[in-house]
Amino acid sequence: MDWKTLQGLLSGVNKYSTAFGRIWLSVVFVFRVLVYVVAAERVWGDEQKDFDCNTRQPGCTNVCYDHFFPISHIRLWALQLIFVTCPSLLVIMHVAYREDREKKNREKNGENCPKLYSNTGKKHGGLWWTYLFSLFFKLIIEILFLYLLHKMWDSFDLPRLVKCTNVEPCPNTVDCYIARPTEKRVFTYFMVGASSICIVLTVCEIFYLIFKRVVRSTRKWKKSIKRSMSYSKASTCQCHLKAEERENKALNRGEEL
Amino acid sequence: MNWAGLYAVLSGVNRHSTAIGRIWLSVIFIFRIMVLVVAAESVWGDEKSAFTCNTQQPGCNSVCYDHFFPISHIRLWALQLILVTTPALLVAMHVAYQQHQEKKLLMMTGHGDAKHLEEVKKHKMRISGSLWWTYVCSVVFRLLFEAVFMYLFYMIYPGYQMVRLVKCEAYPCPNTVDCFVSRPTEKTIFTVFMLVTSSICIVLNMAELVYLVVRACARRSRHNSNPSSGKGSFYGHKVSSEYKQNEINQLLTEQDGSLKDMLRRNPGLQEKGDRCSAC
Numbered sequence: 198m199d200w201k202t203l204q205g206l207l208s209g210v211n212k213y214s215t216a217f218g219r220i221w222l223s224v225v226f227v228f229r230v231l232v233y234v235v236a237a238e239r240v241w242g243d244e245q246k247d248f249d250c251n252t253r254q255p256g257c258t259n260v261c262y263d264h265f266f267p268i269s270h271i272r273l274w275a276l277q278l279i280f281v282t283c284p285s286l287l288v289i290m291h292v293a294y295r296e297d298r299e300k301k302n303r304e305k306n307g308e309n310c311p312k313l314y315s316n317t318g319k320k321h322g323g324l325w326w327t328y329l330f331s332l333f334f335k336l337i338i339e340i341l342f343l344y345l346l347h348k349m350w351d352s353f354d355l356p357r358l359v360k361c362t363n364v365e366p367c368p369n370t371v372d373c374y375i376a377r378p379t380e381k382r383v384f385t386y387f388m389v390g391a392s393s394i395c396i397v398l399t400v401c402e403i404f405y406l407i408f409k410r411v412v413r414s415t416r417k418w419k420k421s422i423k424r425s426m427s428y429s430k431a432s433t434c435q436c437h438l439k440a441e442e443r444e445n446k447a448l449n450r451g452e453e454l
Numbered sequence: 455m456n457w458a459g460l461y462a463v464l465s466g467v468n469r470h471s472t473a474i475g476r477i478w479l480s481v482i483f484i485f486r487i488m489v490l491v492v493a494a495e496s497v498w499g500d501e502k503s504a505f506t507c508n509t510q511q512p513g514c515n516s517v518c519y520d521h522f523f524p525i526s527h528i529r530l531w532a533l534q535l536i537l538v539t540t541p542a543l544l545v546a547m548h549v550a551y552q553q554h555q556e557k558k559l560l561m562m563t564g565h566g567d568a569k570h571l572e573e574v575k576k577h578k579m580r581i582s583g584s585l586w587w588t589y590v591c592s593v594v595f596r597l598l599f600e601a602v603f604m605y606l607f608y609m610i611y612p613g614y615q616m617v618r619l620v621k622c623e624a625y626p627c628p629n630t631v632d633c634f635v636s637r638p639t640e641k642t643i644f645t646v647f648m649l650v651t652s653s654i655c656i657v658l659n660m661a662e663l664v665y666l667v668v669r670a671c672a673r674r675s676r677h678n679s680n681p682s683s684g685k686g687s688f689y690g691h692k693v694s695s696e697y698k699q700n701e702i703n704q705l706l707t708e709q710d711g712s713l714k715d716m717l718r719r720n721p722g723l724q725e726k727g728d729r730c731s732a733c
Contacts, residue, residue: 200455200456201455201456201459204455204459216551219547220547223543223547226455226459227455227460227463227536227540227543228536228540230455231455231456231459231460231536232532232533232536234455234456235456235457235532235536236528236529236532236533239528239529240526240529243502243503247502247503247516249512249513249515249516250512250513251511251512251513251626252512357516357517357520358513358517358625358626372512372513372626373513374512374513374516374517374626375516376502376516376519376520377502377516377519377520377526378520379520379524379525380520380523380524380525380526380529383524383525383529384529387533
C-alpha cells in the first residue's frame with residue numbers, strides 16, 4: 198500500500214465531485230504528495246543522524262533530538278495527507294451503497310420497476326449531506342494539523358541552533374545544530390502554503406454546494422407554487438408507493454371488517 | 455504519486471497540444487526529469503555526508519553546509535519541474551470541461567449513445583476560442599516559472615559553478631574554517647546541462663507562443679475575408695423547440711471550434727433539425 202494505491206482509490210471520487218473538488222484533488226496530488234515524495238522526504242532523510250550536539254555526554258544527542266522533534270515533519274505530513282484524503286472515501290462508500298440498494302431493488306421487483314435513484318452519483322438527498330460532511334471533516338483535519346505544526350515548532354520556524362536545557366542526561370545547556378534548516382524551512386512553508394490553498398478550496402466548495410442547494414430548493418418551491426402539485430423526490434420508488442397503497446387498502450379493509 | 459504519475463497525468467494533455475508543445479513535453483521528460491532521476495540524484499546523494507570541514511567543532515559542519523547550500527540543486531530542480539509542468543493541467547481541465555459540454559449537447563440532441571460519447575473522448579480539441587486563451591496562459595506561466603527559477607538559481611548560486619573549497623566563518627566555527635564540497639566537477643557538469651535544457655525549453659515555449667499568435671491572426675484574417683462560416687448558434691436555434699432556448703444558446707454562443715468540428719465530422723447530427731447552413 199503506497200501513495201499510488203491511495204491515488205487509485207481516490208481517482209474514483211473525481212466522478213462525483215464538483216469542479217472545486219477536482220481542483221482540490223489535483224492540488225493535493227501534484228503539489229503535496231508529489232513534492233513530498235520526490236523532494237521533501239530526501240531533505241528529512243538524515244535528520245537524526247546529522248542532528249549534532251556540542252557534547253560528548255552519551256545519550257544527550259538522542260534525548261535532545263527527541264525533545265525538539267517529538268514527531269518528524271515528514272511523518273506529520275504523511276498522516277495529514279492520509280487523513281485529509283480519507284473523507285472522500287465516505288462519498289465513494291455512499292454511492293456504492295446506493296448502487297447496491299438499486300441492484301437489490303431490481304432483483305426484488307424485477308427489471309421493469311422504476312429506479313430508486315435517477316442517478317446514483319448525483320448529489321441529491323443523503324449523498325449531498327455525506328459530501329458536505331466529508332468537506333467539513335477535511336477542513337477540520339487540515340486546520341488541526343496546521344495548528345499542531347504551528348504549536349510544535351513555534352510558527353513553522355526551524356532555527357540552525359537550538360539550546361537543549363534541563364534535559365537529562367545533558368549537562369547544563371547544550372548547543373545542538375539542526376541539519377539543513379533553511380531547506381527544511383523552505384519546504385515547511387511550501388507545504389503550509391499548499392495546505393492553506395486546500396483549505397480555501399474546501400471552504401469555497403462548501404459555500405458553492407450550499408448555494409446550489411438553496412437555488413435548487415427555491416426553484417422547486419416556485420415551481421410547486423405554480424403547478425400546485427405535490428413534488429415527489431427523485432428517490433421515491435413507484436413500486437414502493439404502490440406496495441404502500443396496497444398495504445393501506447388492506448389495513449382499511451381489515452379495520453372495516 | 456511520483457514522476458511516473460505526473461507523466462501519466464500529462465501525457466493526456468499531449469493529444470491536445472501543438473507540435474511544439476509535444477516536443478517541449480518530450481524534452482522535459484527525457485532530458486530533464488529522467489536525467490534528474492537516473493543521474494543527478496545520485497551525484498547529489500552524499501552532498502551533506504561528504505561535505506567535510508577542517509574542524510572538529512560540533513555543529514560547524516552543519517552550519518557551514520546550511521550557509522552555502524540553503525536549498526539543494528536537486529530540490530530546486532524538482533520544484534522547478536513540478537511547477538513548470540503544472541500549467542498544462544489548466545489545459546487538461548478546460549478540455550475536460552469542453553468534452554463535458556459536448557456530451558451534454560449530444561445527449562440533448564438525442565445522440566447520447568456510447569459510440570458518439572466515445573468519439574467525443576477520443577477526438578482532438580481544436581485550440582480556438584476560450585481554449586486558445588487557456589493554452590496561451592499556460593505557456594506564459596511556464597515561461598514565467600522557468601525564468602523565475604533560472605533567476606533564483608543565479609541568486610543562490612552565482613556563476614553556476616560548484617567550487618571545491620569554501621571558507622566558512624559562521625558560529626560556532628572558530629575563526630575561518632575550510633570546507634570541501636563533494637564531487638564539484640560532476641555537479642558543475644550537471645548544473646550546466648540542466649541550465650542548457652532549461653534554456654531550450656524557454657526557447658520552445660517562446661516559439662510556441664509566437665506560433666499560436668500567428669495562427670490565430672491567420673485564422674482571423676481568413677474568417678474576415680470569408681464571413682459565411684458563422685456562429686453555430688443557428689443550429690441551436692433550430693433544435694431548441696424541444697429544450698430550453700437559453701441553455702442551448704448559452705452552450706453555443708461561444709465561438710468554440712469544438713462544436714463546429716463535431717458538426718462537420720457528423721453531418722448526421724443535423725438530421726433532427728434543418729440543415730445548418732451557418733456551419
